[in-house]
Amino acid sequence: MDRQHVADALEEIGLLLELLGENPFKTRAYHNGARIIRSLDRDLEEVVRRKELTQIKGIGAALADKISTLVEGSRLPYLEQLRAQVPSGLLEWLKIPGLGAKKARAIHVALGISTVGELEYACAENRLRDLDGFGEKSQKKILAGIERLRRHAGRFRQPVVRGESQRLLDLVRGLPGVHRAEVGGSVRRCSETSKDIDIVVSADGAETVMEAFAGAPDVEEVTGLGPTKCSVRLVSGPSADLRVVDEDSFPFALMYFTGSKAHNIGLRGRAQKLGYKLNEYALVEEESGEKIGCRDEAAIYERLGLSYIEPELREDTGEIEASEGGGLPCLIEYDDLQGVLHCHSNWSDGTATIEEMAEAARGMGLTYLGLCDHSQSAAYAGGLDARRVREQHVEIDGLNRRYAERFRVLKGIEVDILADGTLDFPDEVLRSFDLVVASVHSRFNLGENQQTERILRALDNPYVDTLGHATGRLLLARDGYELDLTRVLNVAAERGISVEVNAHPSRLDLDWRSLRYGLNKGMKTSINPDAHATDGLRDMKYGIGVARKGWCTKDDVLNAWPLERLLEHLRHRRRDAGAES
Numbered sequence: 001m002d003r004q005h006v007a008d009a010l011e012e013i014g015l016l017l018e019l020l021g022e023n024p025f026k027t028r029a030y031h032n033g034a035r036i037i038r039s040l041d042r043d044l045e046e047v048v049r050r051k052e053l054t055q056i057k058g059i060g061a062a063l064a065d066k067i068s069t070l071v072e073g074s075r076l077p078y079l080e081q082l083r084a085q086v087p088s089g090l091l092e093w094l095k096i097p098g099l100g101a102k103k104a105r106a107i108h109v110a111l112g113i114s115t116v117g118e119l120e121y122a123c124a125e126n127r128l129r130d131l132d133g134f135g136e137k138s139q140k141k142i143l144a145g146i147e148r149l150r151r152h153a154g155r156f157r158q159p160v161v162r163g164e165s166q167r168l169l170d171l172v173r174g175l176p177g178v179h180r181a182e183v184g185g186s187v188r189r190c191s192e193t194s195k196d197i198d199i200v201v202s203a204d205g206a207e208t209v210m211e212a213f214a215g216a217p218d219v220e221e222v223t224g225l226g227p228t229k230c231s232v233r234l235v236s237g238p239s240a241d242l243r244v245v246d247e248d249s250f251p252f253a254l255m256y257f258t259g260s261k262a263h264n265i266g267l268r269g270r271a272q273k274l275g276y277k278l279n280e281y282a283l284v285e286e287e288s289g290e291k292i293g294c295r296d297e298a299a300i301y302e303r304l305g306l307s308y309i310e311p312e313l314r315e316d317t318g319e320i321e322a323s324e325g326g327g328l329p330c331l332i333e334y335d336d337l338q339g340v341l342h343c344h345s346n347w348s349d350g351t352a353t354i355e356e357m358a359e360a361a362r363g364m365g366l367t368y369l370g371l372c373d374h375s376q377s378a379a380y381a382g383g384l385d386a387r388r389v390r391e392q393h394v395e396i397d398g399l400n401r402r403y404a405e406r407f408r409v410l411k412g413i414e415v416d417i418l419a420d421g422t423l424d425f426p427d428e429v430l431r432s433f434d435l436v437v438a439s440v441h442s443r444f445n446l447g448e449n450q451q452t453e454r455i456l457r458a459l460d461n462p463y464v465d466t467l468g469h470a471t472g473r474l475l476l477a478r479d480g481y482e483l484d485l486t487r488v489l490n491v492a493a494e495r496g497i498s499v500e501v502n503a504h505p506s507r508l509d510l511d512w513r514s515l516r517y518g519l520n521k522g523m524k525t526s527i528n529p530d531a532h533a534t535d536g537l538r539d540m541k542y543g544i545g546v547a548r549k550g551w552c553t554k555d556d557v558l559n560a561w562p563l564e565r566l567l568e569h570l571r572h573r574r575r576d577a578g579a580e581s
Contacts, residue, residue: 003037003044006070009079010034012091013066016082018101019090019108033063045071087114096145106133111380112442117477120146121506125532126349127380150476154195156238157475157505158542161187161194164234168199168216172242175212177204179247184257188311190545192475192508197240198257202250213242248293249281255297256280262316270304270320278304312548317516331548332527334541336560339368342414342437342468342500342528343537347392348373349381350532354392355399358409360534368563370435370528371396372412377424378441386429389413393432408563410434414468419443421457423464430463431579435570437500437528439468440481448482455488459497462577465570466526466558467492469502469509477506485514493523496573498558501550503543504530515550526558 014030036058037044047053048071053064069076093104093116108114110131111122123143128134150156165183172181178201182188185198203209210230214222223239224231230242245253256264257280271278275286283292283303294300298308306323310331313319322328344350345357352360354371361369373392374383384392396409403409412435416424423430423438430436438458446454458464470488471480492499499518502509507530510518515525527543529536547557554560558569 003040006044006067007034007037009070009076010037010063010067013079013082015091015094015101016079016086019086019105020082021105029058029060029063032058033067037067048072089115089118092116092149093119095149096142097148098141098145103133106131115474115477116146116149117474117506120477121474121504124504124506125344125381126351130382150237155193155476156195156236157193158187158190158508158545159505160236161197161238164218164236164238164240165197165199167218168197168213168240168242171216172199172201172209172213175203175209177208179203180250182254184254188258189260189314190312190549192511192546194238197234197238199240199242200250200254200257201242201244202247203244206244209244210242245281248291251294251296251300252278252282253280255300258311259314260316263314263319266316266320267304270306274304276303310548312545313551315549317513329551329553332544332552332554332557332560334544336554336557337366337527337540337544338562339366339370339559339566340529340531340537340540341370341410341412341435341466341526341559342372342502343369343531344373344414345371347388348378348383352534354395354409356534357531357537358399358403358407360537362407364537368408368410368566370410370412370437370559372414372435372437375413375415375424377416377418383416384413386425389425389429389432412437414439415464416441417454417458419446419454421454421460423458423461427461427463427579430461433463434567435465436463437466437468438464440472444472444478444481446481448484451481452484452487455483456491459488459491459495462574462579464497465573467497467499468528469507469530470499470514471509471511473509473511474506475508480509486517489514489518489523490521493518493521495577496524498524498526500526500528501543501546502530503527503539503541503546504536505539505542508542508546510546510550512546512549515546515552519550519552519556524558525552525556528559 010030011034014027017027036056048068053059053067054061066076066078090104090108093099094101111127113119113122120143122128123139128139129136165187169181169183172178181199181201184200186194187197201209206228213230214232218235219232220235221233223233228244231239233239243253268278277284277286283294283300285292292303294303301308307328309319309323340361343357345352345354358369374381376383376385393411396411399409411433413433414437417438417440418424471483471485473480489499499510501515527540527547529539531537531539558566
């Protein structure tokens with residue numbers, strides 16, 4: 001092993017020891033050793049062979065032994081043991097500007113988190129705000145550092161790609177000679193994450209559009225430039241491709257660059273059976289060679305004997321067959337939402353008062369707000385005990401008297417599902433809520449059977465109305481816990497318990513594939529922002545994309561119902577589950 005790699009290994013040992021809370025004198029010895037080896041003006045292998053390491057100031061016997069082992073064998077069991085003790089994600093944290101090992105360890109110990117995604121989510125939920133040695137300013141700095149770290153990670157969540165797509169779309173739509181422009185690809189299909197952005201444009205000429213696109217303010221590098229295609233990498237991280245076509249080709253290009261590969265193969269196969277050839281530029285009658293003009297995507301589908309397939313459904317999961325047979329659902333729209341059924345206030349870990357959250361919801365045209373602060377086991381999040389629950393309900397009653405019939409704040413709670421499946425409030429407290437969301441917030445490492453039984457036992461409680469973020473995943477950060485999700489969804493459907501689509505862009509949990517399965521079993525859902533601040537309420541737009549991909553209609557979504565229908569449903573559900581009236 002060469003000098004640089006030896007120094008890197010010593011530096012890593014020092015960092016790992018810091019993360020483990022080791023004596024600072026010991027950790028400093030390894031950092032100093034790394035510095036000494038890097039600046040050594042002699043051949044390291046020769047020094048080791050001559051056993052002269054301990055003659056170098058700052059290199060003791062223990063350090064010399066490890067350096068010798070690295071030089072002679074490349075493997076150091078001590079380093080491997082340390083790596084096994086420290087979650088690998090914590091080393092990634094140390095790449096975040098301003099977050100050293102001491103602070104990283106403090107966060108890890110206090111919150112039990114270890115990935116960059118978990119850290120980001122903790123900051124978004126104000127978990128660091130009240131930790132000793134941290135605060136709101138520290139949270140903002142860490143979030144900014146994470147954003148920089150993620151810039152070139154490869155995949156990006158919806159807020160990034162949607163925002164960048166809209167900026168690029170606005171740019172090209174404002175150019176002279178542009179007739180139509182749309183976003184395509186996985187962004188248009190509302191996929192959970194995207195690698196890149198596709199923009200399709202019809203214009204009189206490509207040169208002006210390509211030049212403006214390549215010179216956009218947020219472009220960091222032009223990675224490809226041809227007669228009709230321009231590829232760039234944006235400062236925020238994603239790549240973006242612009243394709244310029246003529247007006248007649250636009251519907252075909254947009255369809256092609258929107259559908260998944262499998263969906264497009266299915267359409268081309270159908271076209272062939274009907275005597276056509278379909279590609280990204282045209283629909284051609286094979287026998288005559290005549291191009292079939294289509295003004296938009298709907299006209300193309302119509303030519304193929306299909307009703308229009310919404311972009312979110314173009315994943316080759318039965319949408320072509322359903323379209324042919326008239327079986328496509330009327331998908332939920334953002335404007336169908338009537339209220340919110342899971343958000344937080346500053347009574348627990350939110351930043352806004354109940355009234356501020358309610359006013360923000362009213363400003364969005366909603367008619368009710370389900371306030372679901374954390375319960376008492378979530379001490380890290382300022383969870384409410386029974387006394388504070390009663391105090392909060394007094395405040396909510398006062399607000400509702402002021403709102404009269406114009407708006408309603410529902411008394412809700414996000415109650416913790418404990419490791420044994422019990423809830424951290426007794427039934428006499430749960431009975432006082434209009435709405436109970438039950439969620440797992442700890443012990444993610446249970447085995448599949450134990451985790452499944454844990455959740456199923458929680459669903460036995462007649463006061464549980466909704467299962468929150470069912471799998472616990474964090475996109476690009478943490479997989480969901482081991483769980484027989486099919487079994488959980490079946491039970492939820494049988495008992496009339498809704499399973500939410502948590503619309504926070506870090507979660508999007510339940511995912512659209514599982515959502516569709518549950519809906520087919522008769523399960524209901526709700527699209528909840530899990531907002532911890534007023535602007536978080538608008539995250540419901542991300543949940544709408546998931547719901548639409550899951551073939552969700554307005555009738556499937558509890559918070560797309562008028563308040564009276566919702567309350568009646570909740571009353572009947574609890575009564576049928578055996579709750580006391």
